[in-house]
Amino acid sequence: MTTPPSPSESSLATSIYSEAVPKAASPAEQLRLRQANWRFSTLCAAVDNKDQYGSSSTPIYQTATFKGMDGQYDYTRSGNPTRGALESHLARLYGARQAFALSTGMTCLDTILRLVKPGETVLAGDDVYGGTNRLLTYLSTHGGVDVRHIDTTRVEELIPHLGPGNNVKMVLLESPTNPLLKIADIAEICSTIKKASPGAIVVVDNTMMSPYLQRPIELGADIVYDSGTKYLSGHHDLMAGIIAASDPELCKSIAFLINAVGSGLAPFDSFLLLRGVKTMSIRMDRQMLTAQLVAVYLDQLGFLVHYPGLKSHPKYDVHWRQASGAGAVLSFVTDDKALSERIVGGTRLWGISVSFGAVNSLISMPCLMSHASISAAVRAERGLPENLIRLCVGIEDPRDLFDDLEHSLLAAGAIVPNHSHHLLSDERSAELYAADPEAWIIERAKAFKRPRAAGAMDKLVDGVKKGLGLGEPPKTISGDIVVSAPGKVILFGEHAVVYGVTAIATSVNLRCYAVLSPRSDDKIGLEVPDLGLEMEWDIASLPWNLLPVGSDGAKREADKEIDLPLLNAVESLIQQGHKAGLGAALSFLYLYMVMAGGQANALSVTLTASSNLPIGAGLGSSAAYSTCVASALLQAHEHVKITSSANHLGPRDVNLVDGWAFLSEKILHGNPSGIDNAVSVRGGAVTFTRSVGGRKGGMEGLHGFSSIRLLLTNTLVPRDTKTLVAGVATKRLAEPHVVDPILEAIQTISDEAQSLLGGDKNVVRQHLISRLEALIQENQQHLVQLGVSHSSLEMIVQATASSPFNLSTKLTGAGGGGCAVTLIPDEFPETSLNALQDTLRNLGFEPHLTTLGGPGLGILRSPAKGNTDEVNVPEEDEGDGMVVPKRAGLRGAGREGVERWATGLEGDWVHT
Numbered sequence: 038m039t040t041p042p043s044p045s046e047s048s049l050a051t052s053i054y055s056e057a058v059p060k061a062a063s064p065a066e067q068l069r070l071r072q073a074n075w076r077f078s079t080l081c082a083a084v085d086n087k088d089q090y091g092s093s094s095t096p097i098y099q100t101a102t103f104k105g106m107d108g109q110y111d112y113t114r115s116g117n118p119t120r121g122a123l124e125s126h127l128a129r130l131y132g133a134r135q136a137f138a139l140s141t142g143m144t145c146l147d148t149i150l151r152l153v154k155p156g157e158t159v160l161a162g163d164d165v166y167g168g169t170n171r172l173l174t175y176l177s178t179h180g181g182v183d184v185r186h187i188d189t190t191r192v193e194e195l196i197p198h199l200g201p202g203n204n205v206k207m208v209l210l211e212s213p214t215n216p217l218l219k220i221a222d223i224a225e226i227c228s229t230i231k232k233a234s235p236g237a238i239v240v241v242d243n244t245m246m247s248p249y250l251q252r253p254i255e256l257g258a259d260i261v262y263d264s265g266t267k268y269l270s271g272h273h274d275l276m277a278g279i280i281a282a283s284d285p286e287l288c289k290s291i292a293f294l295i296n297a298v299g300s301g302l303a304p305f306d307s308f309l310l311l312r313g314v315k316t317m318s319i320r321m322d323r324q325m326l327t328a329q330l331v332a333v334y335l336d337q338l339g340f341l342v343h344y345p346g347l348k349s350h351p352k353y354d355v356h357w358r359q360a361s362g363a364g365a366v367l368s369f370v371t372d373d374k375a376l377s378e379r380i381v382g383g384t385r386l387w388g389i390s391v392s393f394g395a396v397n398s399l400i401s402m403p404c405l406m407s408h409a410s411i412s413a414a415v416r417a418e419r420g421l422p423e424n425l426i427r428l429c430v431g432i433e434d435p436r437d438l439f440d441d442l443e444h445s446l447l448a449a450g451a452i453v454p455n456h457s458h459h460l461l462s463d464e465r466s467a468e469l470y471a472a473d474p475e476a477w478i479i480e481r482a483k484a485f486k487r488p489r490a491a492g493a494m495d496k497l498v499d500g501v502k503k504g505l506g507l508g509e510p511p512k513t514i515s516g517d518i519v520v521s522a523p524g525k526v527i528l529f530g531e532h533a534v535v536y537g538v539t540a541i542a543t544s545v546n547l548r549c550y551a552v553l554s555p556r557s558d559d560k561i562g563l564e565v566p567d568l569g570l571e572m573e574w575d576i577a578s579l580p581w582n583l584l585p586v587g588s589d590g591a592k593r594e595a596d597k598e599i600d601l602p603l604l605n606a607v608e609s610l611i612q613q614g615h616k617a618g619l620g621a622a623l624s625f626l627y628l629y630m631v632m633a634g635g636q637a638n639a640l641s642v643t644l645t646a647s648s649n650l651p652i653g654a655g656l657g658s659s660a661a662y663s664t665c666v667a668s669a670l671l672q673a674h675e676h677v678k679i680t681s682s683a684n685h686l687g688p689r690d691v692n693l694v695d696g697w698a699f700l701s702e703k704i705l706h707g708n709p710s711g712i713d714n715a716v717s718v719r720g721g722a723v724t725f726t727r728s729v730g731g732r733k734g735g736m737e738g739l740h741g742f743s744s745i746r747l748l749l750t751n752t753l754v755p756r757d758t759k760t761l762v763a764g765v766a767t768k769r770l771a772e773p774h775v776v777d778p779i780l781e782a783i784q785t786i787s788d789e790a791q792s793l794l795g796g797d798k799n800v801v802r803q804h805l806i807s808r809l810e811a812l813i814q815e816n817q818q819h820l821v822q823l824g825v826s827h828s829s830l831e832m833i834v835q836a837t838a839s840s841p842f843n844l845s846t847k848l849t850g851a852g853g854g855g856c857a858v859t860l861i862p863d864e865f866p867e868t869s870l871n872a873l874q875d876t877l878r879n880l881g882f883e884p885h886l887t888t889l890g891g892p893g894l895g896i897l898r899s900p901a902k903g904n905t906d907e908v909n910v911p912e913e914d915e916g917d918g919m920v921v922p923k924r925a926g927l928r929g930a931g932r933e934g935v936e937r938w939a940t941g942l943e944g945d946w947v948h949t
């Protein structure tokens with residue numbers, strides 16, 4: 038039985054009134070001291086009303102203005118007695134110096150976020166309410182604030198953002214989070230932040246808990262806010278938000294902002310909220326008891342349930358250390374979006390509605406409702422399942438709620454009768470319910486089970502047939518397919534490209550490698566050791582019925598648009614807990630299915646990919662992966678074929694691979710420009726111009742320069758591209774006279790670089806290198822002026838420029854951290870190069886020597902065997918007669934060993 042501790046009696050009273058008792062206390066003082074012993078429910082109900090007529094409830098001062106010049110109030114925006122009474126009452130409940138009542142929970146967040154200045158950083162959770170995400174996104178795109186979403190359930194994830202060079206002003210937490218009920222250790226985070234970044238403030242959205250169950254100020258938080266629309270009011274008849282804080286300066290700033298903006302709660306709503314809060318604890322106790330039963334019931338039926346009242350919750354202990362109840366919101370996954378829609382649509386007593394905390398029970402699908410403002414791609418990246426159902430439990434009789442939910446689960450086909458258990462008789466049900474509600478619900482759940490996954494019976498029959506030697510063997514490939522694709526650097530024009538300036542990108546010789554290997558078990562597998570990803574799926578369990586109309590085995594070209602229902606269905610197949618690899622798995626499975634065009638053409642294979650490109654450093658690691666996935670699958674379906682005589686891939690194949698790689702990039706990034714996959718597939722260098730203001734854009738290959746050495750140095754400082762791009766936009770709006778000439782200057786740099794790299798035969802090599810060095814220096818100066826450099830990048834610029842190196846360096850990509858690129862002239866001595874790399878390593882950076890403009894996609898062709906035209910790669914011989922499958926070799930190579938692994942392969946590489 039999973040019985041959580043019952044909500045404890047509040048320690049609040051003692052914590053806020055713990056001063057020594059004065060000998061001769063005034064009547065007011067005596068009241069205050071008596072209140073010191075009241076428990077939370079008493080504090081909720083006992084509103085301290087000082088009405089001149091002794092009214093029992095606080096009157097509504099429905100007035101905009103107050104007469105006179107010296108009174109306590111002049112204008113309701115600045116203060117109102119009804120709101121004032123509510124605020125004093127709530128300050129007691131929050132254990133805070135002051136509480137403020139505002140018009141909504143989102144107004145609270147808006148007010149709090151105004152404490153952050155452009156250029157400062159906000160760290161927020163990766164599972165947050167959709168409206169919170171929306172406001173944070175707006176602030177990062179319009180307010181120059183650097184917003185980073187991290188997994189706040191892992192305190193260690195905060196650390197890299199707190200070091201020198203970072204500028205964290207605020208940490209914004211939800212615990213439990215909405216809608217996945219993840220738990221952050223509030224006290225641990227507060228003490229970590231106070232130590233590492235004393236100027237930063239910790240803010241907690243406490244809406245899921247209310248001050249009844251959790252008081253973050255007592256745990257060390259600086260500010261707490263609540264949507265008063267939820268548990269505080271409890272009836273969904275008003276909108277309100279509450280901010281509570283104890284630091285006098287913070288309180289002063291919040292009071293200033295509320296008055297300045299006019300976001301204070303209106304008198305009538307203040308009255309309603311004051312009324313609602315009196316019954317908060319009693320409502321929540323009842324709601325939580327039922328919520329616990331609902332969680333146990335769904336868990337018993339085999340659904341994955343998110344609720345901190347279940348002992349199986351991964352942070353059960355942390356939650357119960359900081360809160361005295363599990364709340365009344367829970368969520369669960371069904372693994373099938375259409376099924377979830379049927380369940381939600383089939384309930385009657387559970388109302389389909391956003392919000393929570395009211396006396397009525399509600400059911401919703403967050404991805405379609407409360408979290409719909411977060412894009413599908415971001416939801417996928419953050420591991421928010423499209424089929425998630427959120428339940429917000431009210432005060433109705435639990436038996437009616439279960440009748441309704443069970444009926445809907447049955448009607449939707451989410452559960453079926455379990456014939457090995459009988460339904461409880463009415464008598465036994467009544468008896469058990471009265472004696473032990475949790476035992477009752479466990480018994481009730483036993484009468485049902487989740488049906489076998491769709492197609493399972495067919496699979497069983499197939500398995501039996503195969504066992505008898507009657508089945509078809511699974512379709513697969515005849516041997517390993519080995520491919521490789523490079524990353525890229527932007528050499529000139531980053532940021533300016535957004536405004537129509539030409540950017541020049543070139544491939545580097547840091548690469549992703551992939552092996553597609555055959556298997557014989559009707560499964561498909563994916564291994565990306567760099568991301569800790571190892572997954573497999575039954576081919577029959579893939580949502581083939583959702584393939585877009587027109588998909589068929591003969592289809593070669595990638596669609597331009599992503600089919601969202603299919604993407605959502607594929608996403609629900611990917612287990613949780615692989616956040617970093619979610620995108621990689623999603624794009625692989627999606628491409629796999631669409632390229633097969635149907636189950637009949639599906640191949641049983643495993644793709645193994647590994648790379649020596651730093652991930653997420655702006656060097657096109659995802660495009661290199663996408664190119665590998667696309668080209669390996671295209672070969673598997675024989676849409677791309679390498680003959681024994683071919684010495685390069687033709688334009689048709691190149692465009693085919695590029696189209697599919699671009700589709701994969703869209704799955705991974707939402708709206709990419711296409712430059713990364715273009716460079717990864719084709720290699721060399723390209724110019725890219727966005728079409729802006731009616732001007733024609735496009736991409737053009739640059740041919741005619743021979744390889745140039747580069748040192749790519751990873752600062753290891755994480756950055757957020759969107760925020761940096763937004764920062765330039767803000768600067769341009771504020772100072773067009775400064776920014777526009779910089780953009781023009783960068784265009785001149787790109788023009789010269791384009792003519793130098795574009796094969797002007799009259800340019801001698803030495804002149805080419807020295808002009809490129811000058812252009813690199815100039816471009817870096819402009820990027821500094823645009824405000825996108827970073828102290829770590831400047832350290833690299835200085836270290837490489839100083840004697841004896843005298844080299845030219847600029848940031849590449851978004852800046853703000855990420856990577857720097859240094860041009861290494863042909864005659865630069867090896868000893869100096871080694872010394873430079875040591876210097877950079879000693880400064881804490883990660884240098885990689887590479888060449889600019891190397892080959893694009895490569896496909897390994899096995900040594901000729903007779904006159905077969907097929908790609909069939911033999912396995913590696915370890916030298917002692919042991920044959921290691923290529924896949925295992927790549928899996929075990931690690932970032933450092935990937936290149937060695939590739940060089941040791943037999944056969945020759947055919948490039949684009």
Ligand SMILES: N[C@@H](CCSC[C@H](N)C(=O)O)C(=O)O
Nearest residue numbers: 166168215391392393406407
């Ligand atoms: N259409 C609204 C949705 C409000 S959701 C309210 C609540 N916080 C919840 O989690 O249900 C919007 O876009 O803001």
